[in-house]
Amino acid sequence: MDDEHLPKEKVLRDPIYNYIYVDNRIILDLIDTPEFQRLRRIKQLGTTSLIFHGAEHSRFGHSLGVYEITRRICNLFQRNYPSKNPGDGLWDDHERLVALCAALLHDVGHGPFSHTFEHIFHTNHEQITTQIITSPETNINKILRRVSPDFPKQVANVITHTYSNPQVVQMISSQIDADRMDYLQRDAYYTGTNYGKFDLERILRVMRPYEGGITFEISGMHAVEDYILSRFQMYMQIYFHPVSRAMEAILEHLLERADKLYKGNVTDIDFAPQMLTPFFNGSFTLQDYLTLDDGVLTTYFASWRKFPDNILSDLASRFLDRKPLKSVIYSAETEPLLPKLRDLIQTAGFNSSYYTAVNDSYKLTYDTYNPQVAKPQTQIELIQPNGELVELSQISTLVAAISGKVSGDQRFFFPKEMLEQHQNIEIFDPIYEDFQAHIHNNQIINPN
C-alpha cells in the first residue's frame, strides 16, 4: 500500500471545493477506469436538468466530491481524534483507504435516469455497485485487489452498511454523510439556487468519532440544524419539482411502450435497440449494463421519433423536445374523481395509460429526518460537554417541526392539450369544458 502513496499530490479543479486532492495511486487509477469514466455520461439529476437548465452535471463530479469530503473528514479525525489503543472509539487511520474507495465508488453502479430505469427494468444500482467492485472482470476490482485480496469485499461492505467499523459506514451513509453533503452543495451550485448551502467547514469541525460511529459537538448544533433545513428546502424546491416529475412520467411511459412493443415482437430495424435488448429480455450482463448511459437512451429515443407507432414516436418527441405533461394536486377526497378524468382524456383521443400518471412525492425516496424510526443511522446525536448524547430534534425547534413529517403532494398528470381554450373540432368542446371544470387553483375539485 505504501508504494501507492504519491510523492506529490495531484489535484483536480472542482467548482465546489476549488481543488480535489489525490495522494494515493489507487484513487488515481480508480478514477481512470472505464467504469468510473462512464459516470461522466450519466447526469446527476436526470430530468431535473430540464427544469433547472444549469444543472447538467454528471455523477462523475459528485463522486469526486464525496471522495473529497471523506478525505477531509479523515484528515480532521486523524489530527484531532487519533486512536491510541484498539477499541478506544477514536479514529484508526488504517481505515482511510477503504473509506476513500467506498466514497469514490458509492454511485458507480448508477445507470441512466436511474429511478425510472430501475422501476421499468427491475435493476438495482446498489447491487450493481457491489458487483462492479467485487467482480474480478472489472478494472475497478483489479485495482482494489492491489491493496489485498479481500479489499474489494471490504469496500463493498461499507456500501452495504455491513462493514465492521461504524465510523466508516456513517461517513458514507448516514443522516450527515459525505454523499448528502456533496450533493446538496453541488446541486445548489449547478441549479443556481441558494437553498443547499450550509457551513460545511463548521460541520466537519464539530464531527467526532466515537465507538458507536460519528457524533457532533453540541456547540455545532445550529450548523447541523442549518444543514437539515437546507436539505428540506432542496427537496421541496428542486428534487420534488412538479415539472421534473412530469418529465419522468413521460420517460416511464416511453420505456413501458418500447418494452411492450419489443415483447410484441416488433423487430423493425428502425427500432433497433441493440443495447437495450438485454434489459427488455430481463437478462443482462454487467458489461451490458456498463454500456448504457444517458446518450445511449436519448439516441434510441431519437430513432424512435420516426417509428410507426404513434404512442412511441410521440412520447419520444415529447421527452426529447421537453413537452411535459401538466399536473394538478389531488387529495384523498378528490382521488375518486381520477377515473372520470382519465375517461375524459381517453375520449379526447389520448391513450390514458400512456398520457396520464399519478405521482406522489410522499413516496419518492424522500430523505426525511425521522429519529423515531428504529434505525441507528437515522439519528443525529450531539455530544454535550459531559459526554452525554442528545438527539437533534430534542433541542432544535425547527428540526422537531419537520422530523418524520413528510411534506409533499400527490399529483395527477395529463396532456397540456386538455387545458387549451379553443379546439378546432367543436364536437370535442364539452369534453374539455367538463375536464377543466374539475380544476381550480391548481387542484382537482368536484365541480358539482
Next chain:
Amino acid sequence: MDDEHLPKEKVLRDPIYNYIYVDNRIILDLIDTPEFQRLRRIKQLGTTSLIFHGAEHSRFGHSLGVYEITRRICNLFQRNYPSKNPGDGLWDDHERLVALCAALLHDVGHGPFSHTFEHIFHTNHEQITTQIITSPETNINKILRRVSPDFPKQVANVITHTYSNPQVVQMISSQIDADRMDYLQRDAYYTGTNYGKFDLERILRVMRPYEGGITFEISGMHAVEDYILSRFQMYMQIYFHPVSRAMEAILEHLLERADKLYKGNVTDIDFAPQMLTPFFNGSFTLQDYLTLDDGVLTTYFASWRKFPDNILSDLASRFLDRKPLKSVIYSAETEPLLPKLRDLIQTAGFNSSYYTAVNDSYKLTYDTYNPQVAKPQTQIELIQPNGELVELSQISTLVAAISGKVSGDQRFFFPKEMLEQHQNIEIFDPIYEDFQAHIHNNQIINPN
C-alpha cells in the same frame, strides 16, 4: 407583435444571472422548439469537460445567457440613449426583438464536438444556423414568421453581420459582445476558475450606441481592460489546455478512421452508424444534422469498441475512457525531428497516422484583440468627454502588451506508452530509449 407581449414575464433560473427574464411569447416559443431544445444535448466546451470535470454545461444555457445579456443591453440603451429621430445614432427600440432572437439563436447550428466534426465532415455551423432560421421547414422559422415574412431573414442577417444596424450586429458579434461576455463568465463558473470573471454590470453601464455601432465611455476603461485580460487568461488556461487538445486529436483520428472504413465499404451491422451515414456520404439534410448530438456520437463510439478493426476500437475506447495522448512542445527548430519521432512510434507498433498529431494553438480560433487588422469589429473604441474616440490599446499598457500577439504553443502528440520505462519485450527497448532521448523539460530536443 404586440399580442406576443406576455402580461407577466416568465423567468428561468440560471446560475450566472440568477434569473433570465422572458416577456415576449416569440422568445418563449423559440426556446420550446425541438431545434433549440437539442442544444441541451451539445456540450459547450466539448473535450474540455474531460479536463475540467465541472464544465459539463451545454450550449442551451449559453444561448439563454447571450439572450439575457442582450436584453439587458437593450434595456439600458432604451433607458439612457433612446433614439428621438431616425439617424440620430441612438437606440431604436424597434430593433429589440431582432437583437433578442439573433442572440438566442446564434449557436443553434452547432453540432456535437463542432470544431472536429466540421473539420472531418466539412460542415459549417454558421451556415447551418442561417439555414435553421430561414428554412420554412423548421419550427424556429415558423415562429419567426409570426413577426413578419422577412423577419427570419433579418435575424439571419444579424448573425452573418449583414444587418443594416451596426449596433445590433455588434451586440451579438464584436470584441465585447453578448456572446463572449456570456461564455467567459459561464465557462469560468462551470470550470471553477476565477479567470473569466469581470465586472459585467459596469461594462454594460459604460456601453453606448452611436452611429457606427457601440462604443464605451472612457471612464470604464479599466473594466474593459479587465475583460480583455480575463479573455486572454481563459484562452491560456482553459481553452488551450494541452490535454483537451490531445483528446480532440483522438476524436479527429477516430472519425477519420470510421470515415475511411465506411468508404471502404465496411457494412458490418455492428458498425451501424445510420445517423452518421449522410455525413460519410457527404450529402445530408438539415433534419439529418438536427438528429445529431453528443450522445449519438458517443453511442456509436460505444458500439465501435467491439468492432473488429483494432484502430477504430482502440481509438473509440481511448476517447470514451479518457486516455489522452501525451504531448511535447516543438519549435521551428525542432520541427524537422518530427518525422523521425513518427518513425519510432510506427516501429513501436502504433500506426503513426492515427496515433500522432500536431496541433498548433496559434492556429486555433483564438480570439486575440488585434486592432491593427482592418476589420471594424476588431476595434474597441472608448469615447472621451469631448466625443472623440480612442482605441483601447492606445491607452492601456496591458492591452497593448497582448494586442495582435498570439501566445500559444505547437505540440506534438503521441501515445503515452512511448514514455513508459519498462517494456515487456526487450527487443523494443532501444526504440523507447531513442524516443525518450528527444524529450527534455516537456520539449522536443535534438539529443545529439
Next chain:
Amino acid sequence: MDDEHLPKEKVLRDPIYNYIYVDNRIILDLIDTPEFQRLRRIKQLGTTSLIFHGAEHSRFGHSLGVYEITRRICNLFQRNYPSKNPGDGLWDDHERLVALCAALLHDVGHGPFSHTFEHIFHTNHEQITTQIITSPETNINKILRRVSPDFPKQVANVITHTYSNPQVVQMISSQIDADRMDYLQRDAYYTGTNYGKFDLERILRVMRPYEGGITFEISGMHAVEDYILSRFQMYMQIYFHPVSRAMEAILEHLLERADKLYKGNVTDIDFAPQMLTPFFNGSFTLQDYLTLDDGVLTTYFASWRKFPDNILSDLASRFLDRKPLKSVIYSAETEPLLPKLRDLIQTAGFNSSYYTAVNDSYKLTYDTYNPQVAKPQTQIELIQPNGELVELSQISTLVAAISGKVSGDQRFFFPKEMLEQHQNIEIFDPIYEDFQAHIHNNQIINPN
C-alpha cells in the same frame, strides 16, 4: 421635483448589490449632508463587531442598502402593478420619492451603541430621526423642503407608521421590509456567515401591492419561508451572541459609573466629557446629539483609563481591550441562587453592581414572527390565484414551528477571574470553590 431628476444616474459601489443607483438630486444631496455622513462613524452592529471581527460596517452602508432595495421594489411595482385609477390598490409612482427618502433616512437618528446609550440616557433614536427630518435647522430638512413644505412631515410619517399609504409604510417597516432585507444580507456578508442569505430577487418578484399594503404571491412561499428562517438563524447565531451581550453589559456599567461620578460632581479635567455633559445633565440639543459617534465615546473611554476611580478606569479598559465578562445560563429554578453568587463575587473584591449583570435574550428586541399578535404589520400574507390571502404560518410547517415562540436564554454575567483555578491569596480559595461549584455544563446549578 422634475428638475431634480439627474440626466444620468450616479452609482455607488456596494459589496451587497454591486451598485447602488441614484437618479434624483434630492437623494444625492441627502447623502451629502453632515447628518447622514455621520452614520459612517456609527457601527451597524455595535459590540457584535468585537466577536465577528469582520463586521465593522457602519449604518451608512446599511441606509444606502435600504434605499436601494426600496428603489427596486418601486421599479417592480411601477412596471408590473401601476395604478390606473386612484384607489385601485395598485402602485402610485408619485409615492416613490417619499418612500426613497424614508428608506434612506430611517436610521439617521441612531447614536453610538444605540441600545445601551438609550437605556442609560433615555434617548430614543426613532424620535430623533423624526426630529432630524422635521427640524428646520438641519440640512436634511432643508433639502426635503425643496420638494414641498410638508414633504419632511410626510417622510417622518412613513417612519412613524402614520403615513396614509400602507404600501409605502410596509416597504420600510413590516415583517419583510427593505430594512430587514438589507441588514440580514449585509450583516451576513460582513460577519462572514451564510445564515442571512436568502433569494432577494425572488422575494422582490413575488411582492405585490394591494389596498391593504403589500402581499406575496403564493408561488413564492418557499422564498418567504427561507427569509424567515434566515432571520431566525441570524438572531440565534449572531445578534444574541453571549459574548456580545457581555461586552454590552460592560458598556452599560461603564456609562452608569460615569453618570454617577458626574452627578457626584467629579469635575477633574481628565474626566472632561464635554460632549457627553448634556446627556449626563439630561438636557441636550439636536446638535449635541449629532456630535456624538462611536469615536467620541471611545475617546472618552480612553481618557477614563487613567482616571482615579478604579471602577471607571477598569471598566473603560475592559471595554477598549475587549475583556468580556463570562456568562452562564440560569433558569427560573436557579434564579434564586443569583444573590448568593453576587455575594461571593462581592466578597472576592468586585463591586457586584458593576461586575455582574443579567441579560435575557427573550427581552432583547427580538424580531419574532408572531401572527397572533393583533398588529397588521406582523402578518405575512400570501395571495392565492383566486385572490384570497393566507397567512404564512398556516402553510409553512417551519414558520409555524417558530411563530410567536422566542428561543433564547437568560444569562448571568460575572468576572472571568471567578473561574480561575489558582489564586495568589489562599484565603480567597473557598470563595472561588464555592462559586465554581454552582456551575456545571455552562449552567447554574444548585451544588447541594
Next chain:
Amino acid sequence: MDDEHLPKEKVLRDPIYNYIYVDNRIILDLIDTPEFQRLRRIKQLGTTSLIFHGAEHSRFGHSLGVYEITRRICNLFQRNYPSKNPGDGLWDDHERLVALCAALLHDVGHGPFSHTFEHIFHTNHEQITTQIITSPETNINKILRRVSPDFPKQVANVITHTYSNPQVVQMISSQIDADRMDYLQRDAYYTGTNYGKFDLERILRVMRPYEGGITFEISGMHAVEDYILSRFQMYMQIYFHPVSRAMEAILEHLLERADKLYKGNVTDIDFAPQMLTPFFNGSFTLQDYLTLDDGVLTTYFASWRKFPDNILSDLASRFLDRKPLKSVIYSAETEPLLPKLRDLIQTAGFNSSYYTAVNDSYKLTYDTYNPQVAKPQTQIELIQPNGELVELSQISTLVAAISGKVSGDQRFFFPKEMLEQHQNIEIFDPIYEDFQAHIHNNQIINPN
C-alpha cells in the same frame, strides 16, 4: 513553548477565509493585548472608505489574515518540503512561531490615517512596530518573552528584514507575501470590487522554500501572473482613486493648520487636543502613540468645527462631512500654469496654502513589480523542472508590460466652488471664468 500548544484549536470567523485557526496560546494572548485590540480602531484603508463605503474594515482583521496565510504556508512547507538536515534549504518548522508572530504583529505600529499622520508628525509606523515588540513595557513584549528572552528581537528582525532565514522574511515581506495576499483579497471583498481576486490556494500550492528564500513552480506561472495583474488593477482602481487623494489633501492641511495654531500658542479650551499635544511638541512616548486611533482624531476634528479659526473649522467640517476638493490632471507641460491657478483661487477668497494641493500617484508608495531594481525581494522567480530559476517578466508578456513602469497621474486639487457657474457676487465672475478656461476634459490646458 510546548505548553503553549492548545489541546484543541480555536477559531475566529473571518469573511475572507471563513475561519482563522489558532492552536498556540502565544498567538491567542497576543491577540488579546490592548496594543493589538487597538487595531480594531484603525481603518485599513483610511480615506478610501469615504469613496468605497463598504471598505470600513480595520487593521485588526487584516493582521489576523496575514497570520492565517502564513500559517497555511507553514503547513504546506512542513508537509511537502520538511528540512531533513540543517542547511538543506528546506523548511525548518522551528521557524513557525517566529513567522506567525511576525505576521500577526507586522502592522501593530500603525496609527490613524498613517500616511498623512506620519508625514505631518514625522512618526514611522515600522519603527514603532519594532518598539512595541521589543519594549519591555508592552503586553506584547511580555508575552513574546515567554518563548525566550531574545524572541521579541527575532520577531522584530523578521519585520525589519534582518532575520537570518530568508524564507521567513519573504513570507511576510516580498513581492508575493502574506501581507499583500491578504490585503488584496480583503480590500477587494470590502470594497465590493472583483479586481483583487486571485487563486490563493493555487499560489500557496506552487510556493517552494529554497536556500535563497521562496520560489514558485513554473506550472503556477499563470496564477502568479494573475496575482500581479490583480495588484496592478487594485492600485489603479482603488488605492489611487482621485477622490481618496483629495480627502487626504484636506486631512493633511487640517493637521498642518492645527499644528501651526498650536505652535502659535492657541490654548483655547475648545481646541483641547490633549492626546495630540505630544505630537505637536515633537516628543511623544510609546503610550502616547498607543492612545491614538481614528476616533480620537475625528473627535478632535468635531471639536474643531466650532473653533474660531475659519480655516481650521472649515477643513474639519470638510473632512467629517466628506466634501472633497476637486482635481484635474496636469503634465510637465502644464505644470507652469499652477501658480496662476493658485493665484486665482487665492483671489477668489481661499487661502491657497490650505485649499490647493498637488498629488502625484507616481510618488505614492506604489507597489510596482520591478525586477531590474537590485533588491532580491523585488524578484519573483519560478523554478523549472530541471531546477533552474527564471524571473517572471521573462516569461509573462503581461507582467513584462507593467514591470518597472508606473502608471499613474499628477493631479492638482482645488475647491469645488471654483467650478460653479453662478456666483452671487458678480465682481468675482471673471476669476471663475478665467480659472475654468484652464480646464478641459479633466485636464489643465493653456487656454491661450
